Every structure is written in C-alpha cells, then in structure tokens.
Amino acid sequence: MDIHTLEKRWIQLSITLLAAFAVLIGVAAYAFGFQVPRLEQRVRPEDVLNDPKWGKVRELEPGRTYEVYLISRTWQFQPRRIEIPRGAKVTFYVTSVDVQHGFKVMGTSISMQVLPGYVGVISYTFKEPGVYRFICTEYCGLAHAAMFGEIIVK
Amino acid sequence: MSRQVYYFMYGFLGLIFLGAVAFKVFQPIQVLPRIRLAPGFTLYDAQGNPVTSEDMRGRIALYGFWAARCRGCEQVLPTMTYVAKHLPEQPEWQAGDLDIAFVIIDVDPERDGPVLAEYTQRLRQETGQSWFFVTHPDVRYLKTVVGGGFEVFFAKQGDVVEVDPKYIIVDGWGIIRGEYAYQTIEPNHRRLLRHLNVLAQEIHNSKGAARVAYEAAHLFLCYAK
Numbered sequence: 418m419d420i421h422t423l424e425k426r427w428i429q430l431s432i433t434l435l436a437a438f439a440v441l442i443g444v445a446a447y448a449f450g451f452q453v454p455r456l457e458q459r460v461r462p463e464d465v466l467n468d469p470k471w472g473k474v475r476e477l478e479p480g481r482t483y484e485v486y487l488i489s490r491t492w493q494f495q496p497r498r499i500e501i502p503r504g505a506k507v508t509f510y511v512t513s514v515d516v517q518h519g520f521k522v523m524g525t526s527i528s529m530q531v532l533p534g535y536v537g538v539i540s541y542t543f544k545e546p547g548v549y550r551f552i553c554t555e556y557c558g559l560a561h562a563a564m565f566g567e568i569i570v571k
Numbered sequence: 572m573s574r575q576v577y578y579f580m581y582g583f584l585g586l587i588f589l590g591a592v593a594f595k596v597f598q599p600i601q602v603l604p605r606i607r608l609a610p611g612f613t614l615y616d617a618q619g620n621p622v623t624s625e626d627m628r629g630r631i632a633l634y635g636f637w638a639a640r641c642r643g644c645e646q647v648l649p650t651m652t653y654v655a656k657h658l659p660e661q662p663e664w665q666a667g668d669l670d671i672a673f674v675i676i677d678v679d680p681e682r683d684g685p686v687l688a689e690y691t692q693r694l695r696q697e698t699g700q701s702w703f704f705v706t707h708p709d710v711r712y713l714k715t716v717v718g719g720g721f722e723v724f725f726a727k728q729g730d731v732v733e734v735d736p737k738y739i740i741v742d743g744w745g746i747i748r749g750e751y752a753y754q755t756i757e758p759n760h761r762r763l764l765r766h767l768n769v770l771a772q773e774i775h776n777s778k779g780a781a782r783v784a785y786e787a788a789h790l791f792l793c794y795a796k
C-alpha cells in the first residue's frame with residue numbers, strides 16, 4: 418500500500434501528538450498533582466441536609482489531616498469560611514442540594530463539577546499560608562457571581 | 572525494512588492493543604486495589620500487651636473503629652461478627668490456609684478499658700476467629716493512627732463518641748486493599764465477604780506466570796466492584 422508523503426507526515430504528527438498528550442497528562446498528574454475528582458458516592462440531597470457532618474470541617478488528625486463536607490446550593494457554599502493550618506492535607510467532599518454548580522479553589526489545582534445526587538472528592542495539601550478563594554464555576558442563576566467562599570491557611 | 576516486516580510489526584502491536592482492551596473490558600481477573608500503606612502503630616489490648624502493625628504482617632487484617640457508647644459505629648461489631656462467622660464458607664477460605672485478624676480499634680480508652688477483655692473473649696468464642704480489641708491511653712496518638720493513618724473521623728461529643736463507620740482490609744504486606752465507608756445496595760457484610768474472597772484468590776493464584784496476569788489486572792484497574 419502506497420501512502421503519499423504528506424499523508425505519512427500527518428499520520429506521524431497525529432501519533433506524536435497523542436504520545437505528547439499522554440506524557441503531558443502523566444507530568445500534570447505526577448509532577449503537579451492534578452487529579453480527576455473521583456465520584457465517591459451517590460447521595461440523596463435531602464439526606465445531605467439531615468446529616469450533621471455536611472457543611473462542616475472535620476479534623477482527622479490535629480494540624481495534619483482535615484476533611485471538608487461542602488454543600489453547594491443557590492447561591493452559597495456551606496461552610497463559606499474554612500480555616501486550616503499550613504501544611505495540612507484537606508479532602509473535600511462536595512455535593513449540591515439543588516442544581517449543578519462548580520467548585521474551584523483559586524491558585525490550586527482543585528476544580529470540579531458539582532452535581533446534585535453525587536459526591537465529588539478531591540484532596541489537596543495547602544503548603545503556603547494565605548487566603549484561597551473558592552468560587553462556583555458553573556452558571557447557576559441570578560446570584561451565581563456571589564457564590565464564593567474562602568480558605569484561610571495559617 | 573520490507574513491507575511484510577512493517578505489516579507484521581503493526582499487526583503484532585495491534586494484537587497487543589486489542590488484547591489490552593479485551594483484558595480491561597472483560598476483566599477475566601479481578602483484584603482489590605492497592606490503595607496506600609496502612610499506618611504503623613503500637614496499641615494495647617485489654618491486658619496491656621502491645622499489639623503492633625508488625626504483628627499483622629503476613630496475615631490479612633480487617634479493621635473496624637468502635638466505642639462502646641458511640642454514635643455512628645453501631646453496626647461495626649454486628650457486621651464484623653457476621654464476616655468472621657461466615658468467612659470459612661467462602662470458596663477461597665475453605666482450605667483454612669490463610670490467616671486473618673479482626674482488629675477493633677477502640678477510640679474511647681477512658682471508658683471502654685474494662686470491657687475490652689470481655690468483648691475479645693466473647694467474640695473469639697462466638698466466631699472461632701482471631702480478634703483484637705486494642706486502644707491507646709493517649710487520644711492524640713489515637714488521632715494520629717485512626718484519623719491521620721486510617722483516615723477515620725472520631726470525636727467526643729458530650730457523653731458519646733462520634734465515630735464514622737468504616738471497615739478497612741489490609742493485606743499481609745501492610746497495604747490497604749479496601750475501604751468501606753458507605754452503605755451500598757449490597758450490605759457491607761456481604762461486600763466484605765466477597766472482597767476477602769477476591770483477595771484470598773489473588774494470594775492463592777498469583778504465582779509463577781499467573782502473577783503477570785494479576786499485575787496486569789492491577790495495571791488495568793480491574794477492581795472488584
């Protein structure tokens with residue numbers, strides 16, 4: 418089978434690009450800690466509102482390991498203000514009790530879609546002190562722009 | 572190189588690719604994931620004897636987190652008792668060549684100290700399995716092991732201890748192979764039994780050439796549901 422030289426170049430370019438993307442994904446995952454938020458479980462929105470752990474920051478190990486059960490609803494996050502010590506690993510469990518929302522922590526690799534009925538999970542270690550804003554990244558109605566919160570790393 | 576060599580090369584690579592896809596899709600072998608290393612610990616049983624993570628090396632350990640007066644962990648003992656009783660009926664456990672320890676980490680050492688011995692003896696007699704009820708007098712140390720290591724939340728709330736119900740399977744190399752924090756459609760006791768059977772199957776069969784297939788199952792994330 419004869420393949421035209423230009424066609425060969427395009428095939429080679431396509432294969433090279435695929436390989437490059439695979440390498441880039443690997444570097445992003447292992448060198449920069451980018452993660453695909455995993456689906457932890459399904460949950461009924463009404464159960465979220467009745468479960469006392471939701472809307473809270475919980476300390477697993479003082480100063481080192483924390484988990485945040487974050488509720489997204491129009492148009493607020495609960496809790497809206499999270500305080501954690503520097504160097505702590507925080508696991509975010511995020512769900513919505515109404516419509517689709519987004520959750521992005523500025524200045525970090527945390528970004529995920531938040532769907533009602535599902536719990537998204539992502540972990541991050543806050544090494545630098547400061548104030549990290551988190552925002553809703555999916556348009557969720559009139560006051561979408563007011564849906565934000567902050568993580569204070571001391 | 573001649574054209575035939577190219578065809579042979581592409582054909583060979585294509586077969587490998589198709590084989591990999593078929594392995595992933597049909598999952599002829601299923602395994603439990605290697606999640607992370609279990610934490611090291613030195614805890615104490617009712618008699619004050621140290622029980623360490625090293626004592627669990629070489630045997631499978633099923634961990635549960637519990638307090639006599641707790642909110643959230645009410646199902647931990649019944650579930651683990653059911654698993655302990657019915658494990659010998661599982662196909663891979665019938666030979667009786669595998670060792671398993673049922674470890675309950677008590678997170679309320681102040682109050683539960685006296686009852687640990689009674690529970691240990693009762694459950695050993697009732698199930699015929701190896702049970703360890705362990706704790707540590709320093710709650711901060713327990714937080715490090717249970718909260719930081721096993722990632723299980725507990726906190727004292729007035730008269731009760733709030734404990735997240737969670738079961739953890741650790742293999743003989745000290746690697747966490749299963750975490751069960753939620754109730755699913757399949758009750759936890761059945762899921763635990765099924766997964767312990769999958770783990771035992773891997774231990775029995777992952778030898779010689781079959782070991783490569785088991786490693787491939789890990790590589791292609793062929794995890795038991």
